[in-house]
Amino acid sequence: NPLVFTPEIRDVTQAGEGEGARVYKYPIDPAATEGGNHGNDFVYFRLAEMMMVKAEAQNELGQTASAIQLINQVRARAxxxxxxxxxxxxxxxxxQAIFDERLFEFIGEAKRRQDMIRAGTYTNARLFKQASAPYRILMPIPQNQIETNPLLKQNPGY
Structure with a gap:
């Protein structure tokens, strides 16, 4: 049976597979070969991100008006x-506006984890999942790198 998708989720603890919004940021490439590799499904950097990075830096340097102008340029497109x-x-x-705007602008682009670490909110409790242990902010250093360089020490918790 075909799924009937709805943007609403009746119960977040027992949502069905047809409930909730879908991310359709990159359209399916009709010229794609088998295997689902469409060649258009991941962005590394784009102009909006560079503008948001600059806005964040300007804001932290006390240049709030300049930061707002950059954010508004990104928002004007959307x-x-x-x-x-x-x-x-x-x-x-x-x-906070930059943090929020990055959530919406870069959805599906794998930016949120780093944004949350930078904002100090990564280990906060979430609705769907227990908070991550604080040591998970840093990734483990691969064992072969530690063996190659005796000056390296494994990050705590690993």
Whole structure:
């Protein structure tokens, strides 16, 4: 039977496979060969990310107005009519706006983990999963690298 997809999830603890929004960021490539490799399904860097990186740096340097302008340039592409951020936000509010904007702008691009580590929210409890242990912020160093360089010490917890 074909699935009937709905954007709503009736019960987040028992959601069915047809419930919830789907990420369809990259359309299927009709010229793709077998195996599902479409050649258009992962972005490493793009202009919006460079603008958001610069906005974050400017905001942390106290150049909040410049940061807001960059965020609004990114938002202008996504919203019609435009939905710019207010010009009178504090540095703390802009920091949160950048964090939120990165969530929406880079969905499906594998950026969120690093964003959460940088924001200090990675080990916070989440609705669907227990909080990660703090040592999981750092990845383990491969054993062959430790054996090659005796000055390396394994990250705590591994």
């Amino acid at each position: 919203f019609n009519p435009a939905r710019p951020l207010a010009a009178n936000l504090s540095q703390t509010q802009v920091r």
